[in-house]
Amino acid sequence: MVTEPKRETRTPLSRDRVLSAAIEVADEGGLEALTMRGLAERLDVEAMSLYYHVANKEALLDGVAEMIVREILQETADIDTSVTPETWKETMRTMILRARSVMLRHKWAPWVLETRSTMNAAALRYFHGLLEIFQAGGVSWDLAHHAMHALGSRALGFSQEMFNPAPGSEDEQTSDEVFAQMAEELPLFMEFMSEIAHTDDADETLGWCDDQTEFEFALDVMLDGFERLRLDG
Amino acid sequence: MVTEPKRETRTPLSRDRVLSAAIEVADEGGLEALTMRGLAERLDVEAMSLYYHVANKEALLDGVAEMIVREILQETADIDTSVTPETWKETMRTMILRARSVMLRHKWAPWVLETRSTMNAAALRYFHGLLEIFQAGGVSWDLAHHAMHALGSRALGFSQEMFNPAPGSEDEQTSDEVFAQMAEELPLFMEFMSEIAHTDDADETLGWCDDQTEFEFALDVMLDGFERLRLDG
DNA sequence: ACCTGAACACCGTTCAAGT
DNA sequence: ACCTGAACACCGTTCAAGT
Numbered sequence: 117m118v119t120e121p122k123r124e125t126r127t128p129l130s131r132d133r134v135l136s137a138a139i140e141v142a143d144e145g146g147l148e149a150l151t152m153r154g155l156a157e158r159l160d161v162e163a164m165s166l167y168y169h170v171a172n173k174e175a176l177l178d179g180v181a182e183m184i185v186r187e188i189l190q191e192t193a194d195i196d197t198s199v200t201p202e203t204w205k206e207t208m209r210t211m212i213l214r215a216r217s218v219m220l221r222h223k224w225a226p227w228v229l230e231t232r233s234t235m236n237a238a239a240l241r242y243f244h245g246l247l248e249i250f251q252a253g254g255v256s257w258d259l260a261h262h263a264m265h266a267l268g269s270r271a272l273g274f275s276q277e278m279f280n281p282a283p284g285s286e287d288e289q290t291s292d293e294v295f296a297q298m299a300e301e302l303p304l305f306m307e308f309m310s311e312i313a314h315t316d317d318a319d320e321t322l323g324w325c326d327d328q329t330e331f332e333f334a335l336d337v338m339l340d341g342f343e344r345l346r347l348d349g
Numbered sequence: 350m351v352t353e354p355k356r357e358t359r360t361p362l363s364r365d366r367v368l369s370a371a372i373e374v375a376d377e378g379g380l381e382a383l384t385m386r387g388l389a390e391r392l393d394v395e396a397m398s399l400y401y402h403v404a405n406k407e408a409l410l411d412g413v414a415e416m417i418v419r420e421i422l423q424e425t426a427d428i429d430t431s432v433t434p435e436t437w438k439e440t441m442r443t444m445i446l447r448a449r450s451v452m453l454r455h456k457w458a459p460w461v462l463e464t465r466s467t468m469n470a471a472a473l474r475y476f477h478g479l480l481e482i483f484q485a486g487g488v489s490w491d492l493a494h495h496a497m498h499a500l501g502s503r504a505l506g507f508s509q510e511m512f513n514p515a516p517g518s519e520d521e522q523t524s525d526e527v528f529a530q531m532a533e534e535l536p537l538f539m540e541f542m543s544e545i546a547h548t549d550d551a552d553e554t555l556g557w558c559d560d561q562t563e564f565e566f567a568l569d570v571m572l573d574g575f576e577r578l579r580l581d582g
Numbered sequence: 583a584c585c586t587g588a589a590c591a592c593c594g595t596t597c598a599a600g601t
Numbered sequence: 602a603c604c605t606g607a608a609c610a611c612c613g614t615t616c617a618a619g620t
Contacts, residue, residue, distance in 0.1 A: 128603080152594060164595085165604050173594065235512040235523040237530060244535040251537060257544040264545075266567035268510045276509055277501045279468040290468040297470060302477040304484060311490040334499035334571075337578075341570035361584080385613060397614085398585050406613065586619070593612060600605070 129161060131169045135179045139222065142180070147224040152176075177228055178236065184225045185238035188215045188272065197248040201346075204253020205339050208246065212335060215242075215273030226274040239272075246271060255346050263342045270335060277330075362394060364402045368412045372455065375413070380457040385409075410461055411469065417458045418471035421448045421505065430481040434579075437486020438572050441479065445568060448475075449506030459507040472505075479504060488579050496575045503568060510563075 127133070137159050142150045152173060156163040170176045192214045199207045219225055235243075243264070250260035269275060279289045290298075298305050360366070370392050375383045385406060389396040403409045425447045432440045452458055468476075476497070483493035502508060512522045523531075531538050 151592085153592085162605050164606080167595075168603060229511065230509055232512055233522075235527060237527050239512065240523065240527055240531055240535060240538070244537055247537045247541055257541060261541070261545050262563065262566045265510060265563035266570055268508055268567070272511060275501055276463055277498060278462065278505060279465055279472065289466075290473065294468060294470045294473055298473055302473060304477055304480045305473070308480055308490060308494070312494050330495065330498035333495045334501070337499055337574035338567075338570055340577075341574050344573075345570075384611085386611085395586050397587080400614075401584060584620085586617105588616095588618100590615080591613090594610090596609080597607095598605105599607100601603085 129159065129165060129169055131179065134159065134166060134169050134176070135183050138176060138180050139183060142224045142228075143222060147227060150224075178232060178234075181225075181228050181232045182236040182238045184218065184222060184229065185236065185242055185272070187221075188218045188242055189238055191215070191218050192242070192245065195245075197245055197252065199249055199252045201254040204249050204255065205343050208249045208253075209335065209339060211246065211249065212267075212271060212273055213332070215271070216331065217273070219273045226269065226276075229272060229274075230269060243271070253346075255342065256349060259342065259345055259349060263338075266338060266342075270331075270338070275331060275334065362392065362398060362402055364412065367392070367399060367402050367409070368416050371409060371413050372416060375457045375461075376455060380460060383457075411465060411467075414458075414461050414465045415469040415471045417451065417455060417462065418469065418475055418505070420454075421451045421475055422471055424448070424451050425475070425478065428478075430478055430485065432482055432485045434487040437482050437488065438576050441482045441486075442568065442572060444479065444482065445500075445504060445506055446565070447506075448504070449564065452506045459502065459509075462505060462507075463502060476504070486579070488575065489582060492575065492578055492582060496571075499571060499575075503564075503571070508564060508567065 134155070138150055138155055141155055141158055145154075152166055153163045155176075156166055159166075166176070170179065192211055195207065195211055195214070197207065197211075246264070247260060250263065251257075255263070264271065367388070371383055371388055374388055374391055378387075385399055386396045388409075389399055392399075399409070403412065425444050428440065428444055428447070430440065430444075479497070480493060483496065484490075488496070497504065
């Protein structure tokens with residue numbers, strides 16, 4: 117009866133348990149909640165124990181990034197990448213929109229992926245899937261190469277827009293003072309604003325506010341552009 | 350002869366001096382060098398003095414962001430925004446590439462701009478300039494609206510690409526272990542890599558590695574796409 | 583009005599030590 | 602092999618106090 121009651125709850129740590137817990141912490145509290153100390157507490161362990169399974173925080177984030185891309189791989193596993201020149205565009209479209217659905221579950225993930233400096237195995241496999249689509253679709257290597265660059269983070273299902281209110285905050289994208297000056301000095305914005313005033317405040321936005329419609333618009337402009345270049349080349 | 354020798358060097362602090370110094374610090378040492386304490390030291394002042402001119406670090410970054418956009422405004426001031434449907438595309442292209450030249454001078458700036466949650470007055474003026482071009486070019490408000498979203502950060506001269514080696518680091522975009530596994534499992538990458546192996550290691554890359562050619566490619570795909578939609582609509 | 587000193591709460595991390 | 606305690610260096614920031 118010495119250490120009985122303590123031992124029961126402690127499943128031993130492992131790299132995977134650490135990474136999964138990290139994702140949970142970020143999902144619940146955002147990225148700023150993901151600290152070594154906080155993560156340790158959630159795992160009911162001292163902060164220093166984490167360093168046995170993960171070299172440091174950067175390595176932790178590398179692992180988390182890879183886990184997220186693995187989730188994308190699962191989400192897109194059923195997509196048939198053996199396409200034709202007639203169907204490649206549509207297939208790539210659904211591929212990327214599936215990736216996006218994962219990002220919508222982890223709104224902090226774009227930032228983590230963006231700050232990784234080295235490509236992980238999962239990402240490599242995902243991009244390989246995109247390459248298969250390009251190739252079977254009759255897109256030249258050269259064009260596929262430029263296209264990959266052009267898509268950038270959009271290939272993984274997210275994109276950056278400027279000046280997005282922090283998630284949860286009530287801030288508008290433009291502060292009120294700035295807005296006041298605008299009316300007098302910048303007339304075009306008044307017209308633009310009545311247009312831009314989507315009535316879609318309630319729709320789901322990803323990390324840095326790109327809603328589904330705008331994401332698809334941009335994606336389609338790119339894919340259509342690539343298709344035209346394919347036909348021209 | 351009491352405090353004579355000390356006083357001479359101390360120009361009094363001001364919000365502008367703080368912001369300018371912050372930009373210098375970031376230019377020289379990168380964003381992680383920009384700490385309140387470090388910034389204070391550069392200004393030959395105690396860290397707490399900064400708080401008199403700037404509410405907190407977030408406000409400091411807000412100010413820095415606005416200064417950067419002001420630099421873009423200067424850089425693009427001479428561009429005539431009264432265009433025609435025939436010339437709007439080319440004018441917007443040079444506008445955005447000018448903005449990019451500012452980003453190339455401040456490689457940390459994309460991150461700062463991206464993390465701002467509220468639009469500042471300078472950015473508003475810059476976007477107003479873009480709107481003028483759209484309007485004079487015969488682009489509908491609706492299309493201009495979508496286009497602005499689609500351009501996203503690209504409108505300000507930068508874009509995100511995935512997995513870029515940290516500036517200064519010798520890292521490849523793919524780690525060696527990952528690379529090894531690749532050859533066997535992911536054959537398409539071998540072909541792709543011989544294509545992707547630009548011989549342009551020496552060219553200038555922005556923040557998260559988008560070199561000039563790729564940036565222009567993506568920009569042109571978008572602008573061409575907008576122009577087509579303008580003609581169709 | 584402008585700047586400072588001391589202190590606080592919070593990071594990531596090292597290192598020697600426990601089991 | 603796995604976890605911990607104490608300590609270090611470094612953040613941003615508050616608050617009362619100096620000139």
